[in-house]
Amino acid sequence: MIDLRLKVDPLPIVEPLVLRLCETDRADPSEHDAHLIRRELQHREYEYLGFSVVIHATSDMPLDGDVLMVLPGQASAHRLIRASSQHNTLLVTEQCDQLCVMCSQPPKKHHADLFDQFAIAVRLAPSGAYIGISGGEPLLHKDRLFAFLATAASARRDLRFHILTNAQHFEPSDVSRLDAIGLERVLWGIPLYSSEADLHDHIVGKPGAFQRLEQSLALLMRAGASVELRTVVTQQNWENLRDLANYVVNRTPFVSVWALMQLERMGYGRMNWNRTFRDTSSDFTMIRSAINLAAARGIAVSLFNFPLCSVPEPYRQFAPSTISDWKRKYLDFCDDCSVRAACGGFFEWYSHSEGFSKLGRI
Ligand code: SF4
Structure with missing residues (x-):
């Protein structure tokens, strides 16, 4: 690590x-x-x-x-x-207004405003850097965040940002600000856990979150923003994945990518592991259906945080290496694996005794 x-x-x-x-x-x-x-x-x-x-x-x-x-x-x-890394993320706040059952970074009450320091940092980043912004929920400090992005965008035209947000705080008045920052320089990573409002709200621990999320997605679509929908695969939403694929196809066809994600065993993800983790190495059926349905309708689908050997061969093309270099590890049986260079391996805190049951070198 x-x-x-x-x-x-x-x-x-x-x-x-x-x-x-x-x-x-x-x-x-x-x-x-x-x-x-x-x-x-x-x-x-x-x-x-x-x-x-x-x-x-x-x-x-x-x-x-x-x-x-x-x-x-x-x-x-x-x-x-880190100048030699493609995995640089700024944690801009630890506050959040949701309480997701699998959250790897459980929220804290206190907020330390370091946007001025982050603005200096990104001005010093290597040419063409793609910088992650995460939390907590970054848009709880929307004015500061947008001011930071506007400053960075005017100082460094070459920078791009990936911003994780629960999309509970976009408003119509934000459209002009998004446009001024540059729609092409930000990819918004937005979690959507179910096509059913009640189930999504249950997973994120916030009544009304799904409805507010739909409003924000409509707004981002009208603005022409780039969106990466993110669905962590859990026991809770397993049976809904096919319906969710239908929802993505019919309601959010504008998204740049729909990412189906494996769980990170950290924070609430660790605390709730046994009732949340879905062993997709032993049963891939719902993911297969979701990918088939979405890909056939032109949605770009991606599998994040899936070891390649946990994925059936025809679907490995959807599974890029996504775990950040600083928290990635491989297990003993990876040593002689022929696809190790392309495989993202495991989170540092993954515990194999409680994890995937059917893995092994390819
Ligand atoms: S054996 Fe290791 S390196 Fe090979 S696909 Fe599996 S997890 Fe990846």
């Missing part, structure tokens, strides 16, 4: 500090650059505005171009942007 925090020697700061680590000459120098002056086996020293920044990291860890955030009084730095 890749650590998203690095130990640092304490810094005399009273405000959060965002730095870019520079170990080579850059074509896009910035006032936020800290330059390498010494490299040892277990730590590196950088110079930033005349003072020393010591990062504890082994000498083989790639850090050139990484963007870090150090908070006052902390002896660790958050790796906001």
Whole structure:
């Protein structure tokens, strides 16, 4: 597992500090650059505005171009942007107005507003970066989020964003703001768990959520926004998947992709694992039906977080590697697997004794 925090020697700061680590000459120098002056086996020293920044990291860890955030009084730095990775996500809030049964990041009451720091960070990102925004529910802080996106969009035309949202907070007045940010630069990842309002509301723990979601989807469609519908496959919605495919085909044909997702064993997903996880390696029937139906009607379908050997061969084409590099692992039997390079493996916190029953190298 890749650590998203690095130990640092304490810094005399009273405000959060965002730095870019520079170990080579850059074509896009910035006032936020800290330059390498010494490299040892277990730590590196950088110079930033005349003072020393010591990062504890082994000498083989790639850090050139990484963007870090150090908070006052902390002896660790958050790796906001890893320059060598395609999997950079900014957690903009831990607050949420839903309580999903499988949530991997259960909500917290407190919110720390770091949008100003995130705005600096994305300006320092590598060229063409595709940056995830997640929570909690990012749109609980919609004005701050949209201002952040507008700033980022005007400073860096090359950046793209993937934003996870429960779509409970879009309003007609947002259409012009979405347009100003650039419809082509944001893909909205929106969970839809059932074609039945009551079941969706039950899974997300919020009465009326389905109806509000439908309003938002209609609004996003009128705006011309890009939408990735996300359905975590669970015991709760298993029998509904075929009907949900019909719903997607008939009610949301504008979506860029419909992602059927396997469960992440973290947070409520871990707490509720036994009553939520569906072993799709032993029974793929409902997913097969849903894919057949949706794909035949021109919907782009994708399987997220499915190990390739859990998927019947004809459907592996729908299962890209989607688990972020920093939380991905493989098991012993993956060692000699012929498709390992294309397989996304498992979440670091996956427990095989409670997981898929029919796996093995291909
Ligand atoms: S054996 Fe491992 S690498 Fe191969 S398909 Fe299965 S999970 Fe992926």
